[in-house]
Amino acid sequence: MHLPELQHAIATDDDQQAYAELFARFNPLLVLFTQSIVHQREVAEEIVSDVFIRIWQRRKTLDQVQHLKMYLYVSARNYAINKLRSKNHQLSIKVEELSVDLPSFSDDPYEITVLAETQKEIHRAVNELPGRCKIIFKLVKEDGLRQKEVAELLQLSPKTIENQLAIALKKLAETIRNVANGKKYT
């Protein structure tokens, strides 16, 4: 089911299956995102669970949400900031402290062996991007958010997002070129 259909099914039919699907689809991504703010897996899991609890509790009004995906991310962010606020009086995300791990490549040994060396190099290079750069890259690539949405979510200017993404891509391209050059000479 597409997201708007899930949303509608939850709002009008109390569709538990649709709710379960929404959870399955977004929980892993939201936990990673939240973890990048609160830096603790368990805390992130609880925050995201709380977001989903609220979604279900207020499902009757869910149809009024314009953009559910963004709503989930922004809720998770706000819950996370509230959590930090109550702990450290921190009022917003400290972007320089964001850190995230990209999901590793498949553990399946078969896939690992057939996976092209270059692709592995890229993944390694992505994981070595500076924290802020990496989370922006991840939110656009893995989470499929638009650049403007990432700007809103991280409370950064759209220009910063543009720059950080361009920097990331340039670094990856350079990595690839170095790998290719390295091979020529060996």
Place this chain on the structure above:
Amino acid sequence: MPERIWYLLSIKLSGEATQAELDEFHLLLSEQPEWEVAVQQITRYWLQPKDIPSFSSSPEWVHHIERLRSAGVEWAEPNSGQAAIVTLAEPGNRRYQMKRWLVAAAVLIITLGTGWLVLLQPASNAHELMVRATKNPNEVTTQPASRSQLTLPDGSKVWLNASSKLSYSNGFGEENRNVWLEGEGFFEVFKNKELPFIIHTSRMNIKVTGTVFNVRAYPQEATSETALIEGSVEVALSGEKEWKYHLKPKQKLVVDDHGISTGKINMGAVTKFAPINAVPSYTASLQSLSRPLADSQVVETAWVYNLLSFSDESFRQVANKMEKWYGVTIILLETDMENWYFTGSFKNESLTEALTALQLSTAFSFVVKEHTIYISKPVNK
């Protein structure tokens, strides 16, 4: 500032480019053919199918529903008792399986102070343990200075502290929910009013329907105790069928060989996930046992930034990260060592400390020469 071509590539990949921008991109690329391969490879990387689990019976889901219920929401859907463990056994969901098997070097947590680490057993062992938990005899044991977490067939979660043994009966999850514990366990019992969950220990039997609590019952120790975090439990002392105790959250019942006492625990902000006793000491008194609870905030704040962390990664991947982190070269002398998997986080540890910590999970030898570390299998057992 990076060249425009990279900005254009980024909006092309995120699907936000207009036709004019796409044209501009291709024009720029044709002027710089040296980037063509790189752009192809990045595009391929970007378009890789995303690994999003579509099942709804993951341990996360089961746990979420439990939290939903404790938030007062009625959730009628009967959850299949087998869900969690079936999910865990599917190879495609290995991610869930692995990260749950924690083997923490509790001693190090204390000696390193600000340091924090959790190690994972090698994948093969963890898997074996998992399989063992589904077969007869249904028994899971932990080694000294190690911890494990498992999800029982009914969706309940158990964290086992060091040197502990948990076994459960045939028909668990269907006809009954009886488990036997020697040692210490932290329980998150999946709610099921029809089938009470009963933990049998040498001194007490604990009956619950769905709750979160810790039981410490090492046979070698003079005292046993049940500490309640959430919900309610009923404790019956072995041999004294008439005496039953109903605990309230944040209370604990301590049983020693000389009698019974109840005490209160200052819980602080412990999350219910946190395995609350990190001290594998068998002589821990009442006071020192509750300290890790009260001090959990300290453990939490040790989770500070700039962690060197890896999650279920092969030794080679771990070595790669450590190479970068410590500015060294790490050589694995035997290739099959690359298939050992680790999960962990380090902060202030020196390279030697980190390697020593990894050794707790899997035995290996290492030699440091200049800036190169040679790692081999243990010389002799």
